[in-house]
Amino acid sequence: MKWIKRYGPYLVLYGVAFLWIIPILWMADTAFKPTRDIFSIPPKWIPSHFTTEHVERLFAEWPFARWLLNSLIVASFVTLGSLVVSVPAAFSFSRLHWKGRDAVFMFLLVFMLLPWQVNIIPLFFMMTKFKFLNTYQGVALPMIAMPIGVFLLRQFFINIPRDLEDAARIDGCSSLGVLLRVILPLSKPVLAAFSVYIFNYAWNEFFWSMICLRKPQMVTLPVGLKILQGAFEIDYGLILAGAFMASLPSLMVFLLLRRQIIRGFTLAGSGVKG
Amino acid sequence: MGLKGRGTIPAPFSKMRNRIGRFFYRHPGVEGFLFALPYMALWAVFLAWPVVYGIYISLFDWDPLRGSKFVGLANYLELFREPRFWNAVVNTFKFAGMTIPLILGLGFVFALMVWGWGRKRRGIVVVQASLFFPYLLNVSIVAIVWKWLLERDVGLFQHYLNSIFPSAPVFLTEPAWALPAIAVATAWWLAGYRMLVFQAGLEEIPVELFESAEIDGARPYHKLVHLILPLIKPSLLFALVLTTISAFRTFGQVLIMTEGGPGWASEVLALYLYRVGFDYFDIGKAAASGVVLLFLILVITLLGVRILGLKSELQ
Numbered sequence: 303m304k305w306i307k308r309y310g311p312y313l314v315l316y317g318v319a320f321l322w323i324i325p326i327l328w329m330a331d332t333a334f335k336p337t338r339d340i341f342s343i344p345p346k347w348i349p350s351h352f353t354t355e356h357v358e359r360l361f362a363e364w365p366f367a368r369w370l371l372n373s374l375i376v377a378s379f380v381t382l383g384s385l386v387v388s389v390p391a392a393f394s395f396s397r398l399h400w401k402g403r404d405a406v407f408m409f410l411l412v413f414m415l416l417p418w419q420v421n422i423i424p425l426f427f428m429m430t431k432f433k434f435l436n437t438y439q440g441v442a443l444p445m446i447a448m449p450i451g452v453f454l455l456r457q458f459f460i461n462i463p464r465d466l467e468d469a470a471r472i473d474g475c476s477s478l479g480v481l482l483r484v485i486l487p488l489s490k491p492v493l494a495a496f497s498v499y500i501f502n503y504a505w506n507e508f509f510w511s512m513i514c515l516r517k518p519q520m521v522t523l524p525v526g527l528k529i530l531q532g533a534f535e536i537d538y539g540l541i542l543a544g545a546f547m548a549s550l551p552s553l554m555v556f557l558l559l560r561r562q563i564i565r566g567f568t569l570a571g572s573g574v575k576g
Numbered sequence: 577m578g579l580k581g582r583g584t585i586p587a588p589f590s591k592m593r594n595r596i597g598r599f600f601y602r603h604p605g606v607e608g609f610l611f612a613l614p615y616m617a618l619w620a621v622f623l624a625w626p627v628v629y630g631i632y633i634s635l636f637d638w639d640p641l642r643g644s645k646f647v648g649l650a651n652y653l654e655l656f657r658e659p660r661f662w663n664a665v666v667n668t669f670k671f672a673g674m675t676i677p678l679i680l681g682l683g684f685v686f687a688l689m690v691w692g693w694g695r696k697r698r699g700i701v702v703v704q705a706s707l708f709f710p711y712l713l714n715v716s717i718v719a720i721v722w723k724w725l726l727e728r729d730v731g732l733f734q735h736y737l738n739s740i741f742p743s744a745p746v747f748l749t750e751p752a753w754a755l756p757a758i759a760v761a762t763a764w765w766l767a768g769y770r771m772l773v774f775q776a777g778l779e780e781i782p783v784e785l786f787e788s789a790e791i792d793g794a795r796p797y798h799k800l801v802h803l804i805l806p807l808i809k810p811s812l813l814f815a816l817v818l819t820t821i822s823a824f825r826t827f828g829q830v831l832i833m834t835e836g837g838p839g840w841a842s843e844v845l846a847l848y849l850y851r852v853g854f855d856y857f858d859i860g861k862a863a864a865s866g867v868v869l870l871f872l873i874l875v876i877t878l879l880g881v882r883i884l885g886l887k888s889e890l891q
Contacts, residue, residue: 311693318689319706325764326710328732329721344739345732391615398608406616413623415817415877417825420846420870423853423863424629425622427640447622452615476597477607506714508828509846513854524828527716531832538724545717552712560705564772567708571773 326549333357333546337539356543360530365519366547369526372515373505376441376522380504381497383446388496392455393481397467407456414449419509426513434514441514441522445504451496454570458492459485491569498566505552523548627870630863638859651864661865663840664848671755671844672823678763679819680812683770688804690771691778704775708768715765715828722761723748723833751841754834758842762829766822770815777808817880824873845869 332340333356335349360366394400395407418425425444426435434440462485470484486493508524515521518529530544556563600607634651636644655661686707694700710718725733728746737744747757781804789799805812827846830836836843836851843851845865853862 312697312699315689315693315697315700315703318686319703322764323706323709324732325721325725328725329717332724341730343729343735345730345735387615387618390611394608394611398604398611400605400608400612403608403612406612410619412874413619415821416627416870416873417821418623418626419825419827420849420866420873421623421626421630423849423859423866424626424633426853427633427859428622428626428629430640443618444622444626447615447618449619449623476600477611481611502712506712508715509825524714524716527714527720528828528832531716531720538727541720542724545720549713549717553709556705556709556712560701563712564704564708567711567769568772568776571769571776 329542329546329549332538333543335539340539356539357547359540360543360547364526364530364544366526366544368519369521369523370548370551372438372520373522373524375438376511377501377504379438379442380445381501383442384448384451384500385493385497387446388451388455389486389493390481392452392459393477393485395452396456396459397480397485398477410449410452414453418444418448422510422513425510429514436515436517436520441507441511442504444510445500445507448500448503451500454496454499455489455492458489462488491565494562495566495569498563499570630866630870634860634864634867636860638863644860647860651860652868655861655864655868660840660843661848664843664845664865667755667841667843668824668826668845671759671826672820674756674759675762675766675823675826676816676819678759679766679770680815682763682767683815684774684812686767686771687774687778688800691775704771707771710765711769713765716832718761718765719829719832722757722764722829726757726833748834749838751838754838754842758829758833761833762826765829766819770819773811773815774808777811778804781807817877820876820880821873824869824876845872 331347331349334352334354335346336351336353336355339346339349395403429435429440432440434443466484466488467480470480475483505522506524507522508528511522512525512528515525518526521529527541527544527548531541534540635646635648637647637650638644690700690704690707694703725731726747727734728749729735729738734746738746745753747753785803785807786799789803794802825846826844827850830842830844830847831850834842836847846869849862849865849869852858852865
């Protein structure tokens, strides 16, 4: 009885966690076992031998490295772009006063709740007109325009004590000075959380990326995997090698920065409450 | 130039700086607006305008090559007469009805588990990390892995299920089971994020409340119903609205796992929109279904915000 009380919770916790990552373990397992083992019945947990043939084929026959690079460029572009436009906007919506500010912000709020991907048809034709199809800026710009960042940052900026700003202004700070010297230094955790959230969002975005990027050389990882999967419906070795290699960057970054990432998502997900 | 300690600024610039500074000092409203302007411009072009433009396109027999023809509401009427459209609407609601409770329920149970049992236990981080990690994968990875797990005969889950229950269906090829299977995959993908949010909510509850409840002889069940649930209700409701919105725009999982099949059995609205627009090139109709989907989400969100009294949450 005492034993159960002491170790029971551990058993449940680790049991659930293990069950939860079986799909990931199975993905890694499939990616590195010979095709014969992949289709064996019953499923073979331990491969007869370890092989990298699928991964080698992935890099030899597909522009997988290029997809990785594209994802990295798009996600960085979106993150930086968002920071550059959202920070001053959030500052303006929280600490500066101008006519119609709150009405405009309410309007933004409604749009935050609407998923912009639903607009792919008009966006597609707009981007055709701008000649932005198959370009990084084409995929990135609608994501940069997402209001979530402005919303999140505003929530935080609003709670910074007024006195700090007043003191800076008395010392001769302009609004820009207040933003750069008072607000931003105090907002490092929120800016980090925001960056983690947006980077992950852009890194994983699928619907619009698939519509906007149509050249196999230009696509990001999620779209590339879709191409891979569509080309060989049953070549599971290759497809899962692709899926595994695509999840590897996330896994490595997560193992390195677990604490920061979890804190970032917690802040982004619940910070909305203020 | 009157700016002591700022000798590094060349004279003409400092003069300009002064002039700009004076202008903004006299017109603070202009300055505030300018700070918001870059974002607002992007927002107007890439978010607000497409909505208007989408409504515009939906009123046309759209053909950018040979010229478009204004048809009024004909696209909408055609849409409403089409069984495949209604099928997609029903599937979208069914899918939402399945994923939302799964995601929120699992997320809440995980949060309770990790929070309640994890406080005095080492190694809880590993558990939390394992439960959260799937959220960081992209939708293609999730869909590919689950399609493989559910593959006939050779898929890991499908195989063991069929060896325990020989009559268990092959999920992804069975019209009644394809959508639930996708819902489970989606819950696996997203529940970890809800766990984090709920866990943050739980951690905000003062420990003293639990202590005094224990002194009063409260059972775990009482603590859950009378203490935990009322206190994290705001984060539950907020998560409900966000999860609902994301359920309604589900696309990638369905496209990769079943392509809407078998037949149209798992076709949801976003996938229908994609098919009509980019496979059948009926742009006007696709835009119309986009407007319908947007409208649906708007109504549900506003209703949710109204009914659940979330207005204060959002401000």
